[in-house]
Amino acid sequence: MFQEMRYRGPSLDDLHENYAKRHRIDEAAPIRSAHEVVIDAPAERVWTLLADPAGWSAFDSAIHDVRVTGDGAVAVDTRFTWVNGRTTIASRFAVVDPLHEITWTGSAMGSRAAHRHLITTRQDGTTLLHTEESMAGTLLGLFYNSTKLHAELTRWLDSIKTAAEL
Secondary structure (H helix, E strand, C coil): CHHHHHCCCCCHHHHHHHHHHHCCCCCCCCEEEEEEEEECCCHHHHHHHHCCHHHHHHCCCCEEEEEECCCCCCCCCCEEEEEECCEEEEEEEEEEECCCEEEEEEEECCEEEEEEEEEEECCCCCEEEEEEEEEECCCHHHCCCHHHHHHHHHHHHHHHHHHHCC
């Protein structure tokens, strides 16, 4: 338990370049979770929601004050900041593969995270949205854990599902 509390994980740049850009999270991170949902909507609709960070607050009321750098286009290495609840997160897109994967890394309050979203079109026309996330940071486990992360991922995917199925 003490080792998990002390685990800092890779640097944010390393997490971005050597994990997220290579389609993986930090499996050694003490806080990890995954969740998936089947959405009765085409992958294009799901992608449109995920690839518009400025619009996330329209379907997830916990998210606000999203600011994307540059022209606001979602592209690899584009930086964005956003607030989830009361936490301000500085993020950067690592993978932007339309209709298939969108992944970003981020940091907040000394923690570092990699968050992947995989989109799969199913034979019946529905979409499977799978997400997985890892978080690490010294003493992060004192106030956050995998159970809380799983609840956040579930809420996030449920929000996307509801918006996509409208």
